[in-house]
Amino acid sequence: MAENTSEVIAGAAVLAAAIGFLVYAGQTAGFSGGGGSYPLTASFRSVEGISVGTDVRLAGVRVGSVTSLTLNPETFFADATISVLEGIALPDDSALLISSEGLLGGNFVELVPGGSLDNLAPGAEIEDTQGSVSLISLLMKFVGGGGDDAETGSGG
Numbered sequence: 772m773a774e775n776t777s778e779v780i781a782g783a784a785v786l787a788a789a790i791g792f793l794v795y796a797g798q799t800a801g802f803s804g805g806g807g808s809y810p811l812t813a814s815f816r817s818v819e820g821i822s823v824g825t826d827v828r829l830a831g832v833r834v835g836s837v838t839s840l841t842l843n844p845e846t847f848f849a850d851a852t853i854s855v856l857e858g859i860a861l862p863d864d865s866a867l868l869i870s871s872e873g874l875l876g877g878n879f880v881e882l883v884p885g886g887s888l889d890n891l892a893p894g895a896e897i898e899d900t901q902g903s904v905s906l907i908s909l910l911m912k913f914v915g916g917g918g919d920d921a922e923t924g925s926g927g
Contacts, residue, residue: 808835808854809893813867817902818849820878821869827853829882834859837880849902853880862887866899878903 818840827835835855843850855861864885871878891897 807857809857810838810852810854811861811867811891811893811895811897812850812852813897813900814843814846814848814850815869815900815902816848818851818869819903820871821851821880821903826879827855827882828879829859829884834882851880855882860890861885863889863891863895864899865891865897866901867897868901869903871903874906 821837821840823837823840825837826833827837835853837851838854839852841850842848851867853867861882862885864887866883866885868881868883869878870881885899
């Protein structure tokens with residue numbers, strides 16, 4: 772009888788830990804029931820490195836996520852829709868950048884608030900955007916540009 776009681780207590784502890792983990796994982800992933808969000812749109816030259824579900828951060832804090840990415844056949848830009856938490860009022864001259872967590876880290880979308888007194892309405896477009904920068908392209912420019920400068924600079 773004592774063995775059954777201890778097994779029930781151990782099982783209950785494991786079940787409570789699993790439920791706690793699921794609640795924590797849901798809140799971390801943004802599935803918490805509290806608070807709503809509103810959509811904003813933007814167009815990027817390149818959205819390389821991000822996808823639907825990518826974090827949207829403001830001052831390093833997750834405030835939303837990317838909800839859709841589509842190619843605009845008229846402009847050949849990538850149209851992105853993001854959702855931002857309800858209590859965050861962004862100035863209408865805010866910028867949206869695709870940033871990297873480091874050389875080996877993933878990418879995220881960064882909101883940079885502007886200084887305007889007017890705020891973006893739900894569904895508004897953020898016009899100031901900066902797409903992702905390809906590390907390979909930067910290295911090729913550096914290597915290619917460095918060789919040209921060395922050849923023209925030696926001149927003697």
